[in-house]
Amino acid sequence: MGKYIKELYYITHIDNLESILENGVLAHRIIEDKGIQYTPIYDAEIVSRRSKRQVTGQCTLWDFANLYFQARNPMLYRVVHEKGLEQIIVLGVRRDIMNTPDVVLTDGNAASSSSAIFRGPEIRKHITEITENTQDIEWWSEADGTKRKIMAECLVPQSISHSYIQTIYVANLDVRTEIYRRIGNANIQVVPQPDIFFQPTRKIELAANLKLVEGDMFFSKLQTLTISVNCVGVMGKGLASRAKYQFPRVYVHYEDLCKEKKLRMGRPVLYKQEQSRDLELADEPATMGNGLTETWFLLFPTKDDWRKKADIAGIRRGLEWLSANYRSEGIKSLAMPALGCGLGWLDWSTVGPLLCATLADLDIETWVYLPTEKRVPQDQLTSEFLLRK
Helix, strand or coil: CCCCCCEEEEEEEHHHHHHHHHHCEECHHHHHHHCCCCCCCCCHHHHHHHHCCEEECCEEHHHEEEEECCCCCHHHHHHHHHHCCCCEEEEEEEHHHHHCCCCEEECCCCCCCCCCEEECHHHHHHHHHHHHHHCCCCCCCCCCCHHHHCCCEEEEECEECHHHEEEEEECCHHHHHHHHHHHCCCCCEEEECHHHHCCCCEEEEEECCEEEEECCHHHCCCCEEEEEEECCCCCCCHHHHHHHHHCHHHHHHHHHHHHCCCCECCECEEEECCCCHHHHHCCCHHHCCCCCCCCEEEEEEEECCCCCCCCHHHHHHHHHHHHHHHHHHCCCEEEEECCCEHHHCECHHHHHHHHHHHHCCCCCEEEEECCCCCCCCHHHCCHHHHCCC
């Protein structure tokens, strides 16, 4: 059953950890009936909605402890946004919990009426499909159903014994230290894994406002995300391809610019999206409060035609335009990929110093995302190498 499943995941507040290690992961009805003190991570409206979804017989979702097949999902995105990285932990639960009698699986968010519920022999029949819809997914969308499917759940009646918990995932070393302070050595691995929490896996500070990072740029909380493009309207591969799928309005704007011959080397174009990207990523966005962040996109031409090698001279002119215009355009913070590397066939040893020396002079927070195609040598990640004039 589910041979690709490493473990299942429970998302909770750090303040609940001691109780969970004593009592296990409990169904919400048990928590309510016994008056157990806990710190909620979901608002009352979401919790109430789950109480109304019938699962089997007279039992609703309140009668089950719920686990996700994928921790990095819209619910985690929401609670990290609302509570902060220091407050949220993810518990890794042994996969054999699925052998529990009367366990139930869903092929998406269990609270959604669109999600099917599987019991008994149906589980074995559908587990492969559930696994494929949840594992190794970089992004999700309301339009194609992936936002619902990536939140597929394993529902365990009543409770999950603490003995099934094998890992505690946290966003950083500070949270790990806090957990050890609270529980000591509980024979459970506490693993900092920032990518689960939508954070870069590595940061290198080059200057006061400039960092090199490894991670997924499209989850950056910076205001403006840079997308490297060509000038003929083709988003076929790489970051541009992801942008085409993830931000269709940006793609339509980009196509229009190319058709009208308004996109050219040396002149990036800023697309100021009005809707918050958080509304697309977070579960139940309609119930979210204030503090949603706006996301703009800087369409940065790196080559005239997608078939050609990236044009380093054109990239230089584009960076000069950015330096001269970022204030007047209203850019408050900036995420920048390694322009021209990868599919542009330029090398970091050439691109890195150009990018970093220019961006270090901006008085806004700027992150440069390192190439993912190959590891950059350590001596090319230093301020001495990258900030030389």
